[in-house]
Amino acid sequence: MLLKGNGVTGIKGTFGLNGNVFDRWLDFSEFKSDMNDMCEILQIRSSPKFQVNEEKLKSVHTEWRQDILEWRTNLLPPSSDHDTSKRRLSHLKKTAILLEKFCKIKPFFNFEAVQPKETPPLNPQDSEGAYSGELPNKVTEDMSERLMDGENHYLSYLITYHLCDFFEANRTDRIDAYIPRVTDEFELDFVSFLFSGQMNAQAIHMIFKALFLRD
Amino acid sequence: MSNKTRSDSRSQLSADNLFRFYSQNGLPKMDMDKVHPVTIRTAKEIQQERVSSKSKNS
Numbered sequence: 001m002l003l004k005g006n007g008v009t010g011i012k013g014t015f016g017l018n019g020n021v022f023d024r025w026l027d028f029s030e031f032k033s034d035m036n037d038m039c040e041i042l043q044i045r046s047s048p049k050f051q052v053n054e055e056k057l058k059s060v061h062t063e064w065r066q067d068i069l070e071w072r073t074n075l076l077p078p079s080s081d082h083d084t085s086k087r088r089l090s091h092l093k094k095t096a097i098l099l100e101k102f103c104k105i106k107p108f109f110n111f112e113a114v115q116p117k118e119t120p121p122l123n124p125q126d127s128e129g130a131y132s133g134e135l136p137n138k139v140t141e142d143m144s145e146r147l148m149d150g151e152n153h154y155l156s157y158l159i160t161y162h163l164c165d166f167f168e169a170n171r172t173d174r175i176d177a178y179i180p181r182v183t184d185e186f187e188l189d190f191v192s193f194l195f196s197g198q199m200n201a202q203a204i205h206m207i208f209k210a211l212f213l214r215d
Numbered sequence: 216m217s218n219k220t221r222s223d224s225r226s227q228l229s230a231d232n233l234f235r236f237y238s239q240n241g242l243p244k245m246d247m248d249k250v251h252p253v254t255i256r257t258a259k260e261i262q263q264e265r266v267s268s269k270s271k272n273s
Contacts, residue, residue, distance in 0.1 A: 014252045014253065014254045015252070015253055016250040016251065016252055016253070017250065017251060017253050018247060018248055018249055018250045018251065019242065019243075019245050019246070019247035019248070019249075020247050020248070022242075038255065041255055042255060045255070071237075074223075074226070075225075075236055075237050076236055076237060076239045077230075077235070077236040077239055078230065087239060088239065088241035088242060089241070090240045090241060090242065090243075091242055091243065093237070139257060139260075140259075143257050143259065146257075158255055158257070159255070162253055162255050162256075165253075166251060166253050167242070167243055167245070168243075169251075170245050170246075170249075170251050171243035171244060171245045172243075172244050172245055172246075173243055173244035173245075174243075179265065180261050180265065182258045182261055182262065183258055183262050184257075184258050184259040184262055186258060187257065187258035187259070
């Protein structure tokens, strides 16, 4: 969800998440709304214009929910009360499944290499509220090229990486402070892997797990 | 997923085999209601910020 309304209208490039995001995304309209918001944010930062393909996004959402259930049923140890609803998938597993669906059911974003609309200027008076942020800089030209070249796969990576990053940065059950370890090289190699046709949710999960590992 | 599950040799392991399942670690502990701002950044931007922070601290 974009942090708009409640006195923060005008802050672009930032959206708000809380720990209940996956529960909220069980509702397709909430999922779609957040994807549209993320599209809007990314267009502010870059040159390519892209729109959510609702039909494909619906398929992504349906298969994502189905696979979460499959993982809970087949890949998690039985809970003592045999209630599958109490078997919980970690944020990394849910995100890995989502990324697999984004990459397989494409294009859920339709791309055009045109300039987006001008971003409205940030009004400082709008910054009073839950969060006061700065308007992010435009990405560099080479990064815009990466967005164009990577299309759905790169966008999917950006969205899902930041989902994992959000949980890791705000969790309170780790001893070590969170320091993101992602590098430019990793990003290139990982998105290349997503294009490879060899990727699947289980492989993605292990990559995320290694990337975000800490005591 | 169904096809993958069928070819997954874990399903042939006994239910008490240590490697039969993934760990069931659920969502991390955190204040689930607090909204945190998220800004989508490229890896290059994140890396530059991290390296810059290290330079300042050294």
